[in-house]
Amino acid sequence: MRLQVDIDAASGFCAGVIRAISTAEDYLRSCSRPSSGAPAPVLYSLGAIVHNDEELSRLSALGLKRIDTLAEALPADRPAASPGEADIPVLIRAHGEPPQTYREAAAYGIRLIDCTCPVVIRLQKSIRDAWQRLEPVQGTLLIFGKKGHAEVLGLLGQTDGKALVVESLEQLEQLLDRPSGQGHAPALDMDRDVEIFSQTTKSPVEYRELCVLLEKRMKKGRLIVHDTICRQVSSRHKSLSDFAISHDIVIFASGKSSSNGKVLFDLCRSRNPRTHSIGSSAQLEKAWFTDGDRVGVCGATSTPKWLLEDIKEHILSL
Ligand code: SF4
Numbered sequence: 001m002r003l004q005v006d007i008d009a010a011s012g013f014c015a016g017v018i019r020a021i022s023t024a025e026d027y028l029r030s031c032s033r034p035s036s037g038a039p040a041p042v043l044y045s046l047g048a049i050v051h052n053d054e055e056l057s058r059l060s061a062l063g064l065k066r067i068d069t070l071a072e073a074l075p076a077d078r079p080a081a082s083p084g085e086a087d088i089p090v091l092i093r094a095h096g097e098p099p100q101t102y103r104e105a106a107a108y109g110i111r112l113i114d115c116t117c118p119v120v121i122r123l124q125k126s127i128r129d130a131w132q133r134l135e136p137v138q139g140t141l142l143i144f145g146k147k148g149h150a151e152v153l154g155l156l157g158q159t160d161g162k163a164l165v166v167e168s169l170e171q172l173e174q175l176l177d178r179p180s181g182q183g184h185a186p187a188l189d190m191d192r193d194v195e196i197f198s199q200t201t202k203s204p205v206e207y208r209e210l211c212v213l214l215e216k217r218m219k220k221g222r223l224i225v226h227d228t229i230c231r232q233v234s235s236r237h238k239s240l241s242d243f244a245i246s247h248d249i250v251i252f253a254s255g256k257s258s259s260n261g262k263v264l265f266d267l268c269r270s271r272n273p274r275t276h277s278i279g280s281s282a283q284l285e286k287a288w289f290t291d292g293d294r295v296g297v298c299g300a301t302s303t304p305k306w307l308l309e310d311i312k313e314h315i316l317s318l
Pocket residue numbers: 014015016017094095117118119120200201230231232233301
């Protein structure tokens with residue numbers, strides 16, 4: 001089968017993920033092993049450093065160990081360390097963490113290697129500032145994001161969990177139409193101030209739709225819309241859209257748990273119905289391709305470039 005295969009030049013890790021991964025690699029390389037029989041170095045990562053199983057396996061072989069709670073980093077015989085008692089390094093990934101994590105680390109004596117993306121740090125600060133304005137006037141802070149996503153949990157933590165999270169236009173409509181009172185969570189009060197922020201990797205089009213709806217429904221309150229989608233993500237939407245249209249078939253690679261991967265895959269499929277989502281080259285199916293196809297290979301902000309190259313090689317060998 002004759003196929004032409006192009007890799008999307010803009011696909012691959014975003015700056016925040018590159019920074020977190022190279023910090024982990026540098027740390028692990030810098031840990032010298034005193035003798036060949038000495039245990040391999042370990043660096044704990046609080047949550048998956050990137051939503052991509054292939055890349056996680058590569059980093060795990062270097063010594064990066066995923067934990068889901070800080071307590072898991074403590075030795076079994078010492079469930080609670082004293083501050084400064086031991087040097088247990090734990091990496092905070094690009095998504096960031098809520099303030100509670102920093103307090104817990106200090107209590108356990110854990111040393112944090114903080115790789116929160118600078119864009120996320122700015123967003124967390126903006127949310128803290130907005131909450132200081134809104135709380136005294138009983139206003140609402142809205143976050144457009146995926147409930148339970150690590151970045152969103154970090155953002156919610158800036159308001160002590162008091163912000164409202166909406167995942168879609170439909171959820172916002174339900175919130176706006178929900179009466180307040182017995183048995184109901186507080187409705188969104190449009191007579192009071194509202195400020196809205198977006199998770200950095202959400203779709204710019206959907207965010208705009210949400211903001212337009214809010215504008216229409218505001219009453220006496222003041223609405224402030226914060227433009228917080230990461231530029232690396234918003235600019236990728238336009239270029240990926242053009243990339244999908246200009247190819248006969250699109251192979252989109254990303255991890256199943258990648259929020260950004262879901263958004264970008266949906267975008268590609270809306271532009272090119274012959275878009276297939278895979279996690280690795282082993283999932284490629286020969287039947288998808290037709291002789292003479294121009295194939296586009298692309299991925300999310302959590303998809304490594306080496307994986308895109310690997311997929312290209314496999315397609316060419318079909
Ligand atoms: S998508 Fe943007 S904000 Fe999020 S980690 Fe990457 S560079 Fe940072």
